[in-house]
Amino acid sequence: MTISHHPPDELIADFATGRLDEANHLVVAVHLTQCPACRRFAGAMEHLAGAALEASEPVSMRADAFEAVLAKLDQPQPAPRAEVSSPSTLPDEDLPEILRRCRFGKQRRVAPGLKMQPIILPSASQSRAFLLWSAPGARMLQHSHSGTELTCVLKGSFSHEAGRYGPGDFDFGDGEVDHQPVVGPEEPCLCVVAMTGDLELHGLLGRMISPFVRL
Amino acid sequence: MNAGLPVLSRSVRSKPSVPVRPWIRLQRTPFERPKATVEWAELIGRVAAHGDRDAFRLLFEHFAPRVKGLLMKIGTDRETAEEIAQNTLLAVWRKAAQFDPSSGGAAAWIFTIARNLRIDAARRAMRQARADQPDAVDDADDIVESPEMLMTRSEDVSRVAAALLRLSDEQSKVVRMSFIEERPHAEIAEVLGIPLGTVKSRIRLAMNRLRDLLDEPT
Missing domain, CATH: 1.10.10.10 (Winged helix-like DNA-binding domain superfamily/Winged helix DNA-binding domain)
Structure with missing residues (x-):
């Protein structure tokens, strides 16, 4: 698998320092599981964050802080929460491990040749995540974003002005992008997407159906 | 376990207020093993091997105030920063055996623990805010557990x-x-x-x- 499209450096740094909203965090994490180069880059960011920790100005702890922690050292650890199993809603796909641990909502059709399945992230504040299937050869409606759209391809491919996106590739769209992706003819394209804000559909058809397209 | 250890703890103890910056030393002596990094890693190793509370105290005194300081600098309130700093060091104690000394990054490892705790705290706060809404669904489970370190x-x-x-x-x-x-x-x-x-x-x-x-x- 050759990955040719990667998240912007800033996004990986935000991931490594824990600044991303839950849905964005998940989609970047999916890319990192597929991309050794970005994984190493994120690791380098963690090391630089360690250097920032060393260089940070110490702030005194409460007087009883050490004693409070000492008192907890021998207490049994709380048992890890049981994993949420949801076989009924887990899509029938060969998903990366990190996605198989997620909980999914109901699959639904968005438009002809396009279906989605939400990923349930109770703590996401601004972004939402979902799986998106599109039929081979499908031409998506021309759209732009009021927020950001982070996409990682899991299967199949799509293309737009910036190139062709295959498995593992990462596409970052923001308010400045106005594009019309075309799905590759070889097989359905499956992506994991994190989105903030709304899609804005263009063209007469887009304006006509936009009340019905809810992602 | 290691003949150098008494020297090690003395050198760390004798200058508790001098911030040790392994990163900077790393730059100056690229061909030697960075001493400060080894020291923190050694201390974590002693915690892992013998539950060494003296070693733990040194780690606590060095890192807890820095975790607190870093968190406050990026906008965490004092109370939460204190709590996360305490829990970070508690996790250092509990997870010491998982630390890989060859990664050379005791500070990076401790950073990632603090980072994950901060993410957890933020998510809990978000869920709490949702639970206060009338139509909220009770979703108390952590869905995506972030790995301690990526690598x-x-x-x-x-x-x-x-x-x-x-x-x-x-x-x-x-x-x-x-x-x-x-x-x-x-x-x-x-x-x-x-x-x-x-x-x-x-x-x-x-x-x-x-x-x-x-x-x-x-």
């Missing part, structure tokens, strides 16, 4: 360590200030004593160099 493969670890060693002090500093500490370019220019117009290109050069170094086989 679990030793090949990755050694490549990252090698790449960071070869980045110049100036370059690692500019990347750290811009991407990790998110300082404005004007402040970076002032700290490094370079023109504002140069900051952007220097960051770009440093990032490209880091990417290149990470791609090289060790």
